[in-house]
Amino acid sequence: MSDVHDYLAAHRERLVGQLVEWCRVPSVASLPEHGLDVLRSANWLAAALRDLGFPEVEVWDAERAPAVFAQWCAAPGAPTVLVYSHHDVRPAGSGRWEETPPFEPAERDGFVHGRGASDAKGQVLAHLWGLRAHLRDRDAPAVNLKFLVEGEEETGSANLPELLSDPRVQADLVVFTDTMLWRADHPAVCTSVRxxxxxxxxxxxxxxxxxxxxxxxxxxxxxxxxxxxxxxxxxxxxxxxxxxxxxxxLQPSERTRAAYAALPFTEEDWVERTETRAVVGEAGYTVPERLWARxxxxxxxxxxxxxxxxxxxxxxxxxxxxxxxxxxxxxxxxxxxxxxxxxxxxxxxxxxxxxxxxxxxxAQEAYRTPEDLPELELLVEAAREGFGRPVGRMGNAGGGPAALLAERAGAPVLFFGTGLPEDRWHDSDERVSVDVLLAGAATLAHFWERVGRG
The missing domain is CATH 3.30.70.360 (Alpha-Beta Plaits)
Known part of the structure; x- marks a missing residue:
C-alpha cells in the first residue's frame, strides 16, 4: 500500500474537477424549486459509481429527495460494509459569499469553495477515490461494499426509515460519513454523535x-x-x-476524558478556527467535553x-x-x-x-461506537497511515441517523469524515481542504485492505 499516496496525488486534479462539477448542482432538498436539481445530483453520483465499477447502482425515489444505492459484493466470506452519507446541501442563505458564489465552486489556495464542498459531497468523493486507490491493482474490493447516499439529510431524513426497510441494506458494519476531524495536522477518529x-x-x-x-x-x-x-x-x-x-x-468515562484531553486545544485556536468570538457553556467541563459528552x-x-x-x-x-x-x-x-x-x-x-x-x-438519537469494536482500531491504524500523523479520538457535536442505521442495518457504526470545524458548514464561504480529502481517501484505501484481511 506504499504507493496509495502517489496514486491519489497523481489524480488530484481529477478529484478536484469532479468535486467542482458536482457542487455546481444546487441540490437543496429544502427548497421545492430545486427538486429537479436534487435528482440531477443523485444521477451525477450514480454515474460516478458506475464509472468506478459498481455492478449494481440504483436511484431510489424518496418523495422528491432521491437517494443513491449501490453495491459491489464480490468477496465471499469477507465482511459486508454499508457506507452512509448524503448529497443534499443547505440553502446558500443570505450571507456574503466572498470567495465564490455558492454554486459556482472554485479551487483556491488548496481549498475548494462552494456549497456542499465539505458537507458532504467532498466526503463522498473521498470514499470514491479511496476505493479507486484500493482497486488500482485489484479487480474488486477486498470487502463487500454497499453505498446509501440519501438526498434529504439536511431536512431531517424523513424518508430514511422507509429506505432502510430494504433488506439489501443489511451489513456487518456501517461507515457513517458526515462528520469532522479535529485538525488537519492532528486528525482524530470520531466515536460518537449527539x-x-x-x-x-x-x-x-x-x-x-x-x-x-x-x-x-x-x-x-x-x-x-x-x-x-x-x-x-x-x-x-x-x-x-x-x-x-x-x-x-452519564458522566464521560475516564478513558473518554483522557482521549479528549490528549487533543491539542487552546481556546484561542478554537475561537479563531470556528470564528465563535468567545468560549461559553457549562461550567466544569472542557470545550471538547461540552461539544461531545454533554x-x-x-x-x-x-x-x-x-x-x-x-x-x-x-x-x-x-x-x-x-x-x-x-x-x-x-x-x-x-x-x-x-x-x-x-x-x-x-x-x-x-x-x-x-x-x-x-x-x-x-428526531435522531445519540450514538456511540462500541469501544471494543475491532474495526475501530483498524480505522485508527488506517488514519495513521493516511494522514501520516498520530491519530486521536473525538466526538461529533452534531447529530445524524447513526442509531437508526445501526438498528436497521443490524450492525455497529463507525464514523469517518473529512470535514474540519473551520470548513463553515451551513454558512457562507463553505470550503474543504483538498489535502484533507486526499488524506481521507488514503485512509479509506488502507482501511478496506485491513478489514478485508480480517
Whole structure:
C-alpha cells in the first residue's frame, strides 16, 4: 500500500474537477424549486459509481429527495460494509459569499469553495477515490461494499426509515460519513454523535399588532415575554434549567476524558478556527467535553414583529423562536421534548398564550461506537497511515441517523469524515481542504485492505 499516496496525488486534479462539477448542482432538498436539481445530483453520483465499477447502482425515489444505492459484493466470506452519507446541501442563505458564489465552486489556495464542498459531497468523493486507490491493482474490493447516499439529510431524513426497510441494506458494519476531524495536522477518529431534535416556540400577546402609541406600557408584549423565558433556559453556570434534562446523562468515562484531553486545544485556536468570538457553556467541563459528552440547547432563530423595512411602531402579536436540542447517549429525544413542553407550561406567564411543537418525526438519537469494536482500531491504524500523523479520538457535536442505521442495518457504526470545524458548514464561504480529502481517501484505501484481511 506504499504507493496509495502517489496514486491519489497523481489524480488530484481529477478529484478536484469532479468535486467542482458536482457542487455546481444546487441540490437543496429544502427548497421545492430545486427538486429537479436534487435528482440531477443523485444521477451525477450514480454515474460516478458506475464509472468506478459498481455492478449494481440504483436511484431510489424518496418523495422528491432521491437517494443513491449501490453495491459491489464480490468477496465471499469477507465482511459486508454499508457506507452512509448524503448529497443534499443547505440553502446558500443570505450571507456574503466572498470567495465564490455558492454554486459556482472554485479551487483556491488548496481549498475548494462552494456549497456542499465539505458537507458532504467532498466526503463522498473521498470514499470514491479511496476505493479507486484500493482497486488500482485489484479487480474488486477486498470487502463487500454497499453505498446509501440519501438526498434529504439536511431536512431531517424523513424518508430514511422507509429506505432502510430494504433488506439489501443489511451489513456487518456501517461507515457513517458526515462528520469532522479535529485538525488537519492532528486528525482524530470520531466515536460518537449527539442526538438532535428541533422545537418551535410561539408566544402570543395582543390579538393583532397594535400601534405602540395607543397601548405601550399596559399591553402584553410577546417579544418581551419570549426574551424573559429564553433567558431562564440556562442558569449562571451554563446548565439547562429544564427539570429532568440531565437525569439520563452519564458522566464521560475516564478513558473518554483522557482521549479528549490528549487533543491539542487552546481556546484561542478554537475561537479563531470556528470564528465563535468567545468560549461559553457549562461550567466544569472542557470545550471538547461540552461539544461531545454533554447535551445542549441552542436558540437558532428569534422573530417578532415585521423584520423587513422600517419599524412599524407596533407591539407585535406573536414572538417565536426555534430551538436546537442536542442530546447524548442514554437521553431520549422524545422525553427531552416532553420535559421542555412541561417547563414552558409552568414558565410562560399565564397572561400570554403559547404553543410549542417538537419535531419528533425527524428526531435522531445519540450514538456511540462500541469501544471494543475491532474495526475501530483498524480505522485508527488506517488514519495513521493516511494522514501520516498520530491519530486521536473525538466526538461529533452534531447529530445524524447513526442509531437508526445501526438498528436497521443490524450492525455497529463507525464514523469517518473529512470535514474540519473551520470548513463553515451551513454558512457562507463553505470550503474543504483538498489535502484533507486526499488524506481521507488514503485512509479509506488502507482501511478496506485491513478489514478485508480480517
Amino acid at each position: 442526538g438532535t431534535t428541533l422545537a418551535h416556540v410561539e408566544i402570543r400577546g395582543p390579538a393583532r399588532d397594535v400601534h405602540s402609541g395607543a397601548v405601550s406600557g399596559p399591553a402584553p408584549n410577546p417579544a418581551r415575554e419570549l426574551s424573559r423565558v429564553l433567558g431562564l433556559l440556562w442558569d449562571d453556570d451554563g446548565r439547562v434549567t429544564v427539570p429532568g434534562f440531565y437525569d439520563r446523562v 447535551p445542549a440547547v441552542e436558540v437558532l432563530t428569534v422573530l417578532a414583529g415585521d423584520p423587513t423595512g422600517p419599524p412599524l411602531g407596533a407591539v407585535p402579536s406573536v414572538a417565536a423562536a426555534d430551538l436546537s436540542i442536542r442530546t447524548v447517549a442514554d437521553q431520549r429525544v422524545v422525553e427531552v421534548g416532553e420535559q421542555l413542553r412541561q417547563w414552558l407550561a409552568k414558565t410562560v406567564d399565564d397572561r400570554y398564550e403559547h404553543e410549542v411543537s417538537v419535531t419528533d418525526d425527524t
